[in-house]
Amino acid sequence: MNSSVIVFPGSNCDRDVAVALEKLQFNNKMVWHKDMSLPKSDLIVIPGGFSYGDYLRSGAIAGKSNILNEVIKAANDGCLVLGICNGFQILTETGLLKGVLLRNKNLKFLGKDVHIKAINTDNKFCNKYKKNQILKLNIAHNEGNYFTSKDHLKELEDKSLIPFKYCDENGNINEQNNPNGSLAGIAGIFNDKKNILGLMPHPERMIDPIISNNDGVNLFTSLLN
Amino acid sequence: MKITNAIVEKHGLKLEEYSKIKKLLNREPNFLELGVFSAMWNEHCSYKSSRIHLKNLHTSGKQVIQGPGENAGVIDIGDDDAIIFKIESHNHPSYIEPYQGAATGVGGILRDVFTMGARPIALLNSIHFGSVDHPKTKSLLNGVVSGIGGYGNCIGIPTVAGETKFNSTYNENILVNTMAVGHAKKDKIFYSKAKGLNKSVVYVGSKTGRDGIHGASMASAEFDENSEDKKPTVQVGDPFTEKLLMEACLELMQDNSIISIQDMGAAGLTSSSIEMASKGDLGMELFLDKVPCREEKMTPYEMMLSESQERMLIILEDGKETKAKKIFEKWDLDFVVIGKTTNTNNLTLKFGNKVVGEMPIDALASKAPLYDREWTKTKLPKKKKINNLKKIKLEDALLKILSSPNQSNKNWVTDQFDQMVMADTIQKSGSDAAIIRIHKKDKAIAITVDSSANYCKAHPYTGGKQIVCENWRNLISVGAKPIAITNCLNFGNPENHQVMGEFVECLLGIKEACEFLDYPVVSGNVSFYNGTNKKNIHPTPVIGGVGLITNINNRIDRNLKEDGNIILQIGKNFGQLSQSIFLQEIYSTTDGPPPEINLSNEKNNGLTVSKLINDKLVLSVHDVSSGGLLIALAEMTFGSLYGVKINKSKNLSNLMEYFFSEDQGRYLVEVEPDNLKKINKILDENNVFSEIIGTVQKNYFEVSGELKIKKNELYRINNTWYNNY
Numbered sequence: 001m002n003s004s005v006i007v008f009p010g011s012n013c014d015r016d017v018a019v020a021l022e023k024l025q026f027n028n029k030m031v032w033h034k035d036m037s038l039p040k041s042d043l044i045v046i047p048g049g050f051s052y053g054d055y056l057r058s059g060a061i062a063g064k065s066n067i068l069n070e071v072i073k074a075a076n077d078g079c080l081v082l083g084i085c086n087g088f089q090i091l092t093e094t095g096l097l098k099g100v101l102l103r104n105k106n107l108k109f110l111g112k113d114v115h116i117k118a119i120n121t122d123n124k125f126c127n128k129y130k131k132n133q134i135l136k137l138n139i140a141h142n143e144g145n146y147f148t149s150k151d152h153l154k155e156l157e158d159k160s161l162i163p164f165k166y167c168d169e170n171g172n173i174n175e176q177n178n179p180n181g182s183l184a185g186i187a188g189i190f191n192d193k194k195n196i197l198g199l200m201p202h203p204e205r206m207i208d209p210i211i212s213n214n215d216g217v218n219l220f221t222s223l224l225n
Numbered sequence: 226m227k228i229t230n231a232i233v234e235k236h237g238l239k240l241e242e243y244s245k246i247k248k249l250l251n252r253e254p255n256f257l258e259l260g261v262f263s264a265m266w267n268e269h270c271s272y273k274s275s276r277i278h279l280k281n282l283h284t285s286g287k288q289v290i291q292g293p294g295e296n297a298g299v300i301d302i303g304d305d306d307a308i309i310f311k312i313e314s315h316n317h318p319s320y321i322e323p324y325q326g327a328a329t330g331v332g333g334i335l336r337d338v339f340t341m342g343a344r345p346i347a348l349l350n351s352i353h354f355g356s357v358d359h360p361k362t363k364s365l366l367n368g369v370v371s372g373i374g375g376y377g378n379c380i381g382i383p384t385v386a387g388e389t390k391f392n393s394t395y396n397e398n399i400l401v402n403t404m405a406v407g408h409a410k411k412d413k414i415f416y417s418k419a420k421g422l423n424k425s426v427v428y429v430g431s432k433t434g435r436d437g438i439h440g441a442s443m444a445s446a447e448f449d450e451n452s453e454d455k456k457p458t459v460q461v462g463d464p465f466t467e468k469l470l471m472e473a474c475l476e477l478m479q480d481n482s483i484i485s486i487q488d489m490g491a492a493g494l495t496s497s498s499i500e501m502a503s504k505g506d507l508g509m510e511l512f513l514d515k516v517p518c519r520e521e522k523m524t525p526y527e528m529m530l531s532e533s534q535e536r537m538l539i540i541l542e543d544g545k546e547t548k549a550k551k552i553f554e555k556w557d558l559d560f561v562v563i564g565k566t567t568n569t570n571n572l573t574l575k576f577g578n579k580v581v582g583e584m585p586i587d588a589l590a591s592k593a594p595l596y597d598r599e600w601t602k603t604k605l606p607k608k609k610k611i612n613n614l615k616k617i618k619l620e621d622a623l624l625k626i627l628s629s630p631n632q633s634n635k636n637w638v639t640d641q642f643d644q645m646v647m648a649d650t651i652q653k654s655g656s657d658a659a660i661i662r663i664h665k666k667d668k669a670i671a672i673t674v675d676s677s678a679n680y681c682k683a684h685p686y687t688g689g690k691q692i693v694c695e696n697w698r699n700l701i702s703v704g705a706k707p708i709a710i711t712n713c714l715n716f717g718n719p720e721n722h723q724v725m726g727e728f729v730e731c732l733l734g735i736k737e738a739c740e741f742l743d744y745p746v747v748s749g750n751v752s753f754y755n756g757t758n759k760k761n762i763h764p765t766p767v768i769g770g771v772g773l774i775t776n777i778n779n780r781i782d783r784n785l786k787e788d789g790n791i792i793l794q795i796g797k798n799f800g801q802l803s804q805s806i807f808l809q810e811i812y813s814t815t816d817g818p819p820p821e822i823n824l825s826n827e828k829n830n831g832l833t834v835s836k837l838i839n840d841k842l843v844l845s846v847h848d849v850s851s852g853g854l855l856i857a858l859a860e861m862t863f864g865s866l867y868g869v870k871i872n873k874s875k876n877l878s879n880l881m882e883y884f885f886s887e888d889q890g891r892y893l894v895e896v897e898p899d900n901l902k903k904i905n906k907i908l909d910e911n912n913v914f915s916e917i918i919g920t921v922q923k924n925y926f927e928v929s930g931e932l933k934i935k936k937n938e939l940y941r942i943n944n945t946w947y948n949n950y
């Protein structure tokens with residue numbers, strides 16, 4: 001499977017994602033933000049970091065870059081797109097995903113391991129997870145507090161567009177175990193066609209038990225199924 | 226402008242120093258030249274009070290590639306890998322403007338490391354605040370922690386270890402020390418020494434603004450009630466630009482374009498250009514009209530003294546300009562040739578075709594003042610028999626200490642840092658030392674940063690030795706071979722004889738411990754004048770240590786592993802309580818001497834524990850340090866599913882002395898009962914004292930006949946203070 005990782009000035013998880021993709025047998029290419037075209041890709045990853053310093057608003061400037069026009073075109077043609085952390089923020093800025101990511105409820109940067117529950121697994125990104133499986137992933141963000149309209153939230157729930165929600169180690173989803181104040185404990189969402197996934201936690205940090213665990217592996221290998 | 230005594234003093238120079246400048250120049254300096262001299266001759270840049278003592282430190286060793294004197298120290302970790310690291314203070318700016326002060330401290334130390342060709346792989350910090358009741362402490366803590374996080378998180382280097390301490394000695398002068406660690410290829414290390422005539426001197430990075438003018442001079446003076454007015458001397462950090470600068474420099478370093486490179490840190494363009502020329506025994510000519518400026522109508526004086534961040538000076542090989550420029554343009558950074566190397570041995574400053582300043586390089590650098598300041602010895606305080614103390618229950622003492630600000634769990638701090646970015650963090654904060662894997666290899670480095678200001682205050686010589694030992698012990702405890710250290714020496718006013726004595730004697734202690742443990746100092750920084758209105762801080766040397774784990778499978782942590790295993794205390798417990806956390810927290814007493822250091826026991830115990838780890842005979846290891854045995858045991862349960870059951874020794878004369886003494890050179894190890902015989906044999910062969918103190922058990926933290934607490938409850942108590950502050 002061919003993957004492309006978009007690199008913006010200020011991206012800082014680009015290498016980590018590339019390492020994960022290569023380890024999991026993707027044929028990966030790095031794409032510089034000033035490039036005017038994309039290599040042939042089955043998967044486009046927009047990595048975490050602080051693109052353009054997150055100046056103005058997280059993801060706002062990256063959302064208007066050259067290469068993003070190409071990403072939008074590819075996504076509309078059905079290409080798989082994964083935005084992690086800052087990548088998720090960029091996807092909401094472009095409108096490929098609806099809703100916004102607000103400052104964390106405690107107004108502080110949060111870098112820690114959290115539990116999330118795989119709510120909906122019947123999709124290309126999650127089919128190797130068991131339904132309701134509890135994963136431990138790492139988060140590291142200032143703005144991960146997902147917010148959207150009531151109608152859109154209903155749509156997300158009704159159409160199974162929420163793959164993961166924050167939970168405790170036993171899988172309970174409640175405000176106490178919601179690290180950033182995200183609406184309904186949302187840790188990630190799909191677009192309508194489920195080919196675009198935005199995710200706040202970092203699966204690429206969870207692909208090696210020496211470092212952490214293997215809980216992020218299936219997010220990538222599901223795509224190879 | 227006529228230079229008056231008042232102007233001289235405003236530049237932080239003594240009148241006799243000004244006379245020396247006139248003598249070296251054979252004339253009066255102009256205003257610009259005076260500014261340049263003041264920037265080079267202040268304590269921060271010239272080390273004028275410390276140089277004669279620093280040269281006694283132990284700085285060489287088989288694995289040392291570069292010792293002190295460069296941007297950072299370099300050590301050999303085998304194969305073709307080198308580790309480049311340094312610690313630095315940003316105390317004064319952080320007190321005035323905590324967020325920016327701390328953030329630019331991180332930015333500065335990162336530049337020191339990537340300037341030498343290393344990709345930074347970890348950040349550490351040692352931060353000291355005043356008493357928790359002091360009205361400024363809370364906002365300083367908030368600002369500093371978010372500043373450190375703000376910079377490191379954005380640039381994408383994990384912040385993996387550190388210490389946060391509170392003591393009223395820092396009420397008016399906090400300490401913010403940050404350490405950066407980078408990885409480079411041994412044959413791709415870059416130095417600041419200029420070479421060759423007529424070579425292009427290139428300015429890269431951010432534009433120059435009016436921020437941070439005279440920052441280094443500010444850091445070389447005591448604070449007073451007007452310190453707040455010094456805000457404009459604090460620099461403003463931009464981690465985004467630094468990220469671009471780092472990537473651009475590392476890209477340019479792939480081939481042989483660079484002759485030498487130096488970051489513009491304290492005293493900006495002045496110190497970087499002079500340093501490069503001085504090391505290369507050359508002159509340098511700068512065309513100041515070419516300096517990229519952020520603000521209008523900047524004068525040569527402002528350009529030379531600005532401490533705007535994220536800037537570098539590079540001397541390029543002939544013919545490499547076009548290629549180099551392309552790289553910096555790719556990263557949207559300025560790239561301007563602003564000067565050339567000369568054979569005049571002068572720093573020549575031109576502005577609008579006119580020479581506006583010309584000074585001999587050696588007058589600015591090697592001929593800077595050097596002081597052998599008077600100092601007094603600190604006597605070893607007498608041991609006092611501690612009588613008549615109000616009786617306290619062991620459980621109450623334990624809980625009080627675990628919930629105190631200094632011993633509390635620091636998740637509140639470390640959760641504000643990205644500890645995992647770069648995906649090579651094997652072990653993060655909340656352990657004896659952090660462990661970072663060398664990218665795509667099976668080896669790792671262990672890193673830790675430590676200080677013991679109370680010990681150093683009580684007896685600087687012992688304190689100096691102790692802190693090196695504790696740092697070494699922390700690396701041993703995670704399965705690493707300690708290799709070298711960097712030190713950040715935070716002291717008060719060196720013109721005060723007692724303070725100077727604290728400095729000299731701490732340094733002597735550091736030197737002796739480093740020699741004995743073969744643990745050389747490869748880089749460091751001195752920060753004097755920490756104090757306000759004649760009140761000096763406790764002497765606070767901070768040690769950052771780096772060790773090597775050749776095979777990541779031989780790493781070990783402190784978390785208890787299995788029900789029924791035996792806990793062994795290695796090293797002798799003499800029950801010495803003076804200067805302990807116990808006496809401070811329970812009885813507010815800080816009398817008496819610090820714990821004694823026996824270097825020979827320290828080394829023997831440590832190397833024997835290393836052997837046990839490498840032979841895979843122990844399952845968890847933790848050193849016993851501040852707080853003593855009981856606190857160390859509690860810490861072994863925090864990251865574990867298990868608790869402990871400790872049996873009181875029969876011939877125990879004093880419960881508190883046994884459980885809270887801070888005698889040095891001790892470790893706790895967890896062993897399987899079947900391995901005990903083998904272990905005892907090794908300990909006997911090496912003459913290492915040990916005793917069985919208890920076993921691992923489920924759910925409870927227990928001392929037989931004294932206390933029994935749910936292990937999770939203990940963790941909760943340890944985790945409350947910050948969240949309620």
